Amino acid sequence: MKIPLSRPDIASEDIEAVLAVLKTPHLSLGPATAVFESAVASYVGAEHAVAVSSGTAGLHCLVRAMGIGEGDDVVTTPFSFIASANALLYEGARPVFADIDPQGYGLDPAAVEAVITPATRAILAVHVFGRPCRISEMRELARKRGLLLLEDACEALGTTAGGEHTGTFGQGGVYAFYPNKQVTTGEGGMIVTSDGRLAALCRSLRNQGRSGAGASGWVEHERLGYNYRLSDILCALGASQLSRIERSIAARESLFGAYGRRLAGIPGVTLPDPPRPGERISWFAYVIRLSDGISRADRDAVLSRLGSTGIECRNYFVPIHLQPFYRERFGFREGDFPVAESISARTIALPFHNRLTLEEIDFVASTLEGSLRKAP
Numbered sequence: 001m002k003i004p005l006s007r008p009d010i011a012s013e014d015i016e017a018v019l020a021v022l023k024t025p026h027l028s029l030g031p032a033t034a035v036f037e038s039a040v041a042s043y044v045g046a047e048h049a050v051a052v053s054s055g056t057a058g059l060h061c062l063v064r065a066m067g068i069g070e071g072d073d074v075v076t077t078p079f080s081f082i083a084s085a086n087a088l089l090y091e092g093a094r095p096v097f098a099d100i101d102p103q104g105y106g107l108d109p110a111a112v113e114a115v116i117t118p119a120t121r122a123i124l125a126v127h128v129f130g131r132p133c134r135i136s137e138m139r140e141l142a143r144k145r146g147l148l149l150l151e152d153a154c155e156a157l158g159t160t161a162g163g164e165h166t167g168t169f170g171q172g173g174v175y176a177f178y179p180n181k182q183v184t185t186g187e188g189g190m191i192v193t194s195d196g197r198l199a200a201l202c203r204s205l206r207n208q209g210r211s212g213a214g215a216s217g218w219v220e221h222e223r224l225g226y227n228y229r230l231s232d233i234l235c236a237l238g239a240s241q242l243s244r245i246e247r248s249i250a251a252r253e254s255l256f257g258a259y260g261r262r263l264a265g266i267p268g269v270t271l272p273d274p275p276r277p278g279e280r281i282s283w284f285a286y287v288i289r290l291s292d293g294i295s296r297a298d299r300d301a302v303l304s305r306l307g308s309t310g311i312e313c314r315n316y317f318v319p320i321h322l323q324p325f326y327r328e329r330f331g332f333r334e335g336d337f338p339v340a341e342s343i344s345a346r347t348i349a350l351p352f353h354n355r356l357t358l359e360e361i362d363f364v365a366s367t368l369e370g371s372l373r374k375a376p
Contacts, residue, residue, distance in 0.1 A: 005314055006351070007353045009184075009355060011244070021233050021236045027231055029232070032233075035239050036051055037190070040190050043165075044192055046168050048199035051190055051206075051229075056189070057226070058176070059083060061205045061228060063091050063093065063150070065201035065202050066172070068091055069091045071092075072119065072121035072122070073117065076095050076096070076098075076124040077124075078099075079320075081154070084152045095320075099111045099338065099339045101134060101339075104131055105128050105343065106125065109138060109141055113141060123141070123170075127152070130159055131273075132156065135169045136169070138170075150173070153166040155176070155284040156282060157182055158280075168192060171195055172191060174191055175189060177241075182248050184241060185230065185234040205225045207229055208221060208225040209226075210222070248282075248354055259271075263365050268372050270288065270289040284352075287316050287350075288348050290347075292346075295345070302368070306348075306364075311351060313351065316347050318344060
């Protein structure tokens with residue numbers, strides 16, 4: 001049995017939506033882009049949405065549009081995909097890491113406050129695996145300390161905390177649509193904000209710095225910009241996918257429950273926590289944690305044994321500060337962020353996608369249980 005870690009859920013209506021655009025002369029920055037942007041903004045309750053070529057591009061545009069750059073520190077998490085911190089480096093800002101909450105894996109507000117200095121300009125909060133970090137506390141901390149708040153909600157479209165969508169708590173947020181996400185465009189991202197000036201800047205930045213005003217807007221470049229456009233073809237796919245997002249979230253909630261029932265009681269396995277009161281989680285991944293007595297090498301051996309049976313799985317994440325580039329540039333070492341490092345050493349992301357079957361979950365669970373029996 002071959003079970004992929006993730007797979008896109010492409011329906012016939014998605015294909016029809018893409019074909020409809022291919023029959024028009026508008027393949028980029030046309031009507032489908034505006035439709036997708038409007039649909040995302042309406043869904044999450046933001047005033048503006050700006051489609052871009054990736055979540056990384058969206059974070060970069062947002063950092064630049066907010067004026068974050070040389071001499072600015074931004075507090076963020078070491079437990080994320082590397083693009084979160086890289087987007088700061090693109091503009092010369094310095095990522096300042098703070099350790100994480102061992103329950104939700106998001107930034108620990110107390111750890112964030114402890115590293116704020118006069119050089120701190122912003123907090124970049126990340127919602128990992130679709131779970132909201134303690135974002136209301138982050139918003140209050142940013143307000144109290146006079147800081148900007150950005151959100152990397154690339155894994156959390158559809159997640160809410162206290163009735164508000166992740167991505168909308170700060171000045172701006174970003175979603176991503178890679179094939180493993182709840183909504184996919186293949187490659188793509190979306191910036192959301194309720195700040196009209198910020199949205200206009202991001203629209204200009206994604207399109208080579210063009211002004212976009214009047215007939216001359218196409219040949220006038222007001223600022224340094226980038227080719228971060230998302231084609232109408234992909235926007236049509238995204239809009240079609242978004243129309244089914246609630247079904248997707250419900251399917252993933254069902255799979256979350258099925259995994260929990262099947263894995264409960266297996267020695268050495270800590271299941272992901274359920275939503276906290278007031279949260280609705282749009283699950284991006286199903287990530288278990290092995291017990292404290294299991295080393296990174298033991299965990300890697302379990303990964304290898306699972307892989308040998310056809311189960312695709314992965315360790316999520318290698319902490320950013322321990323990536324070779326960050327070690328070399330900033331001098332980070334093991335032990336700098338012990339909670340993130342301890343969790344990272346023991347995580348396993350199991351197959352998780354809309355088309356996963358109960359039979360496959362049972363096979364994953366029984367294989368995992370057998371693999372753990374072989375661990376020291």
